[in-house]
Amino acid sequence: MDKHLSEDLTVCGREPQIKTLKSLLRRDIACCSNVFIFGSPGSGKTYTLDKFFNHYKIRRLLINCIELYNSRLIYEFIISTLTDTEKVSVKNENEFIHKLQTSLSDKEEAIYFVFDKADRLRSLEPRVLLNFIKLRELAECNISCVFVTQKLWQEFQTDLGLPRPILIRFPIYTKFELLAIMTEDVPDKCSPALYKTYCSLLFNIFHKACNNLMELRHQAVLNFPKFYQPILDGEATENQVGKLWKNVQGHLKEALRTLYLREISSSKWQRLQEHCLAEGKEVKIQSSKQSSSRVNAELPLFSKYLLIAAFIASHNSAKTDGRLFQKKSAKISKKRQLVGEKKKNERNSTWLLGPKTFTLNRLLDIFTFIVEENLESINLNTSIFNQITSLVSMGLLCQTNASDCIDNPRYKCLVNLSFLEGISKSIDFEVKKYLLDFIEIN
Known part of the structure; x- marks a missing residue:
């Protein structure tokens, strides 16, 4: 065994994976097969690989x-990096293989191509994925490929029949592994035992x-500065964990409410904590109106109309659509009919029953009507359907039936009226005149 492989590398919770990599990836001879590394997000795949390659050189x-979203960009990036040239033109895979053989002809050490986010391939x-899997045979060089992804190998299979690589799974971290890794971030002013206790309490929340x-x-x-603040002020010691925890508990619950959102930066969060500490107030990140304003700036125009149409479909009965969304010539009798419908269903208000599900066709009908009434005629295309998918991924809508049901999908609107009013005001749209419960009776 090579001398560089005799040195031990330690990564918390990833000792079995490092042992497998150590037996496969060598510096002198490339692995005869490709390596497929998969696991859930945040499982240390890229970090462990980076440490492994750097440690064993x-x-x-x-x-x-x-970043390299098509085959030509990938080919040109590989050749330009190996030849240390800025501008390289590679038109097809045959030219790529030829230039790869030329650039690696005099290289004795093995080289590994690591494809991060390999599911994009x-x-x-x-044939692109097949060519990279068979790259060692095609180029006849001391080379091998490592694919890093969150997907399973079964999802990469095609009709061409891909050779099976060596699979290495990175499981999610256990509680003890998470705490051991989090404890490595201990500040200089704090003892490791206190920081480990703090991480354990935070993990429980x-x-x-x-x-x-x-x-x-x-x-x-x-959130650690808030936890450690009583010690700096001389109000507590490291042994008084209960007092320290009481000081930070409210801040952690507020942080839990906005988990993953990153609504403010770390520096702004720290300044907000200091300001609230000086005034004796609890930390509040932003109100629902401010949250609505943030979404207003992020949503495209048609996405806002789609969200409004979804809200109307969720809170109005489908029976009233024909009378509610009529042209101007029928508006005189429409109000009388809607008032009668409102009196009839007075006891079954949608605000008590909650939002109802609706079909995709009904959503598109309402969307087309309110857009043409306020803007201009519109042609439904794939971008509209993509925006519906985006609203679902953002948690503003949810699909109530199976995701593979493409014939007649059903949705439900998840936003409240105050949130939607902020969306409506940004495009000068009066949503209440389309809601049956808010139509005035004169």
């Missing part, structure tokens, strides 16, 4: 498949909503 080329031409290592470390570092 093995040549590697990191390829980010998000599935969206490229079918966040573990039901979050098991992501990066987010837990971020929250631990962000």
Whole structure:
């Protein structure tokens, strides 16, 4: 065994994976098969690989498949990095193989191409992934590929029949592994035992909503000054953990409410903590109106109309759509009919029953009507359907039936009226005149 492989590398919770990598990836001879590394987000895949290659001084080329979003960019990036030239033109895979053989002809050490976010390769031409898997055979060089992804290998299979690589799974961290890694961030002014106790208490609050290592470390570092403040003020000692915990408990619950959102930066959060501490107030990040304003700035115009249409569909009966969304010539009788419908259903207010589900066709009908009435005619295209998917991913809508039900999907609107009013005001739209419960009776 090589001398560089005799040295031990320790990464908390990843000793079995490092042992497997150590037996496969060598500096002199590349692995005869490709390596497929998979695991959930925040499981230490990229970090462990980076530590491994740096520790054993093995040549590697990191390829980010998000930045290099097509095959030509990947080919040109590899050749330009190996030849140390800025501008390289690679038109096809044959030219790439030829230039790769030329650039690696006099290299004795093995080199590994590490594809981060490798699941993006599935969206490229079918032969791209196959060519990289068989790259060692095609180029006849001392080379091998390492694929890093969150997907399973079964999701990469195609009709071309891909050779199976060596699979290495990175499981999620256990509680003890998470605490051991979080304790490594101990500040200089604090003892390791106190910081470990603090991380354990913080984990008990966040573990039901979050098991992501990066987010837990971020929250631990962000809120530790508030936990340690009584010691700096001389009001408590490190042994009085209960008093220290009481000082930070309210701040952690507020941070839990905005988990993952990153609504303010770490520096602003610390300044907000200091300001609230000086005035004796609890930390509040932002109100629902401010949250609505933030979403207003992020949502496209048609997404706002789609959200309004979804809210109307959730809080109005489908029977009233025909009379509610009529042209101007029928508006005189429409109000009388709606008032009668309101009196009839007075006891079954939608605000007591909650939002109802609606079909995609009904959503698009209401959306088309309110857009054409306020803006201009619109043609439904794929971008509208993509925006509906985005609203679902943002948690503003939810699909109530199975996700694979593409014939007639059903949705439900999850926002409240105050939130939607902020959306409506940003586009000068009066949403209450389309809600049956708010139509005035004269």
